[in-house]
Amino acid sequence: MRDVETDPAASFAKTWQAVAEAGLSGIGIAEQCGGGGGDLLDQMVALEAAAHALTPGPLLGTVLVGQIVRAAHVSAPDSCNEVLSAIAGGARAACALRGSVALAGGGARGDLDVVLDVVDARWMLAPADDGSWVLIAAQGWEAQPEVGFDLTRRGGRVRVAAGPDDVLHLAGVDADAVRRVFVALVAAEAAGVAQWCLTTAVDYAKVREQFGAPIGSFQAIKQLCSHMLETAESVSAVAWDVGAALRSEVPAEEANYAADVAATIALDGAVAVAQDCIQVLGGIGFTFEHEAHLYLRRAVALRIAASALTGGTEQSAARLARRAGAGQRRASAIDFEGADSRFRATTRPEIDAIAQLPADEQRSALARAGYLTPHWPRPYGLDAGPVEQLVVDEELARAGLSRPDLAIGAWAVPTIIDHGTAEQAERFALPTLIGDVAWCQLFSEPGAGSDLASLSTRAVRADGGWKLTGQKVWTSRAREADWGICLARTDREAARHRGITYFLVDMTSDGIDTRPLREITGDAMFNEVFLDDVFVPDDCVVGEIDGGWKLARTTLANERVAMAGTKLGLSTERAVGLLDGRGSQADEARVGHQVALATACQLLGVRSTLRSIAGRGPGAESSVAKLLGVRNRQEASELVVDMLGPVALYSGDDPQVSNDLHEMLLTRCLSIAGGTTQILRNVVAERVLGLPRG
Known part of the structure; x- marks a missing residue:
């Protein structure tokens, strides 16, 4: 790019030769046409990687044309095969982003003032004045290339004067079809740009020192980099989904929904991460010599290019709202490829039998069969892995059964099972599952919220157990709970993450004073809980004395796996x-x-x-x-x-x-x-x- 920075006719020849030899532009083209035999999502992976490396040249326009021609293959198979074979072999292609051509007598005429990847292109994809799209061979148009804002690509103006032999009419291709594919491709590039910017910023923050410390140790930089991660992961997720939607050939409206989600999030997201990258880099990021501004230019250019077909982020968001208002949603499904069949065959009749029981007996039956918490170990669950957990979810939904909310019990009981004694597990697990025991969490204190290791509630040895004294706060449902999981300091001389023990507290014990705290809603779900020499027997200590911090931070290794529904919240x-x-x-x-x-x-x-x-x-x-x-x-x-x-x-x-x-x-x-x-x-x-x- 630097060698040809000011040359409007630059073709990035060496890079494009390497791209062609690697087959990057033909990954999504059928093998019989010389391509890699993949689909759009496979092609997007390559595009993301190329954007991560800021590969210069016409990869985006060429891939777009390949995918659109592939979609129109049934209308003119011989002509389409010729185009696809040439693209798989390294031919370039361009795409008009503004303007249209007039069709007459089988030919096309018109002026197109914004054409992407026009230098050395053999074909150009362009909209026609009747709403259709056509592919025009290079001998049917004359280009005036320019150096654009994105220095790694060349575009320009085109005057079209094409005869019938120069125009391939793409039946079945409309503006929505082109927009879907184009959004998918630019979102993939946006994901690559965002990931490079995130990695570059984080790597720099680890080694750049100011005030005697790496800047990555400063909270402000941590917050900024974490926010960059949130955005970059969101960009990747929505890009992946629109590709997955087009791969699975979902109905057009659902694919349009996925494309509008991607257009709303990915393009602004990539720009924001690129801007934040420069912020983390500081002065060096503002220099022309550093590559960061080239990624910012690419991100901004992608957003501008996409807006030509989508109308921009705000119009994409408005379209998405209208789609949601019409009842459209993005439904996710998993193809287990047969891995679920055996387990499903035994699970379905058992769940169907439970569904036939009286409503007041269903919870107990689900708990005893392990279906309430299938990820828990037996006998309280099924030791279920991810596939089995999802199968149980699907079968419960099919049978019209729903799980009760175990609230704090969903955290407390796995900890007891994992770290406590067999007697403790037997005492608390099943009663919690069937609803006989409710829990609260006695962790937070006035001086120990997010900094939980600063807790000061103390536990002192007593005959047969411990006496706990201190104050807990923000305790949800403390007045309704039968038991509480409580952290207290058993060694006041130990380091703050040590000397803490995990207790099970009977909420009816003497010495407990629970006072409701009225929240900003006017409700009083929270409580203050005062502990005054509250006796806890030794058989209600979970794990080792002074080893409670580890318990507070861990749950069972086989965490709950679930698929999101279609509701938006x-x-x-x-x-x-x-x-x-x-x-x-x-x-x-x-x-x-x-x-x-x-x-x-x-x-x-x-x-x-x-x-x-x-x-x-x-x-x-x-x-x-x-x-x-x-x-x-x-x-x-x-x-x-x-x-x-x-x-x-x-x-x-x-x-x-x-x-x-x-x-x-x-x-x-x-x-x-x-x-x-x-x-x-x-x-x-x-x-x-x-x-x-x-």
Whole structure:
């Protein structure tokens, strides 16, 4: 690129020769045409990798033409095969982004003022004035190339004067079809750009020192890099999904939905990550010599190019909101390739039999059969792996059965099973599953919230057990709970992460004073719990004395695996419903952004599930999904109240408006409970990205 920076006719010949020899532009072309025999998603993987390396040249335009011609293959097989074979062999192709040609007498004429990848192109994909798309051979047009904003590509203006022999009419190809494929390809490139920018920023933050320490140890840089990870993973997820939708040949409307999600998130996302990369790099990132600005240029150029076919991010978001309002959703499904058949054959009749029981007997039957918590070890679960867990979910849904929410019990009991005694597991596991025992969590203290290791509740040895004294706070459902899991300090001289023990506390014990805390919603789900010499017998100590910190941080290795449904979440669905054809385009765009964010969260969950099925450990997407899920619920609930307008000031007797206001206030706790968003981002920065501790 640097060698031909100012040459408008630069063809990037050496690079393109390497691209052709590697077969990168033909991966998604059939083998009989000389291609790699892959599909669009395979081609997108190559495009993502090429963008990560900022490979210069006309790969995007050429791949687009190959995929569109492949889709139109049935209309003119001989001509299409000729084009596909040439592209697989290294021929280049271009795409018109603005303007159209007039068709007359089988030929085409017109001026196209923005054409991507025009230098040395053998064909050009262009829209016609009748709404169709045509492929025009190079002898039918004259190009005026220019150096554009993206210095790694060449485009320009084209004047078309093509005869009938120079024009291939692509039957069945319309603007929606081209837009879907183009969005998929630019989203793949955006993913590559975003990942390079993230990696570059993180690597630099690990070694660049200021004030005597690596800048990656500074909280501000950790927060920025963690946010970059959230965005980069979202870009990858939505790009992957639109490719998967087109690969599986879902109905056009569902594919359009996936494309609008990608257009709403991926293009702005890549630009944001590229900007943040330069911010982390500081002055060196602002120099022309560093490559960071070339990636920013590519990201911005991709967004501009995509807007020619999508109308831009806001129009994509508005379209998405209208699609959601019409009932469209992105449904995810997994092909188990037969790995589920044997387990399903035994599971289905058992679950069907449970479904026939009286409603008040179903929970107990599910618990005793292991279907309530299939990921738990036997006899309380099924020791189920990811595939088996998903099969149970599907069969329960098919039979119309739903699991009760175990709340804190879903965390407490696995810890007891994993680290406690067999007697403790027998005492607490099944009663929790069938609903006889409810739990609360006595962890947080006034001086130990996110910094839980600072807890000061003390446990002192007593005859046959321990006496606990201290104050716990923000304890959900403490007044309704039968038992509490409690951390207390058993060695006050030990380091702060040591000397902590994990106790099971009978909430009816003497010395417990539970006081409700009224929250901003007006409810009192939280409580303060005061412990004054509360006796806990030795058989209610879980694990080793002074070893409780490890228990507080771990759960069973076989974590719960689940597939996201098609619902977008309470507030996002409510916002979609409030539009009801009456919203302005600005309102539609705001709702569409939340629909896209909610869908991205679902997709991150799907990707995490697929990793589990493949036997791989949890990836970045699981951490990112939690952070983005909180953001989505908070932003969507606030949007709902904003859309209500003045009626929200005095809701009167309208229960729906009251619920909307309650939800908006309630979601404020989500970025605090279980560790604040800022602390979680620090954890992600250190454990996922590997940035140094401060």
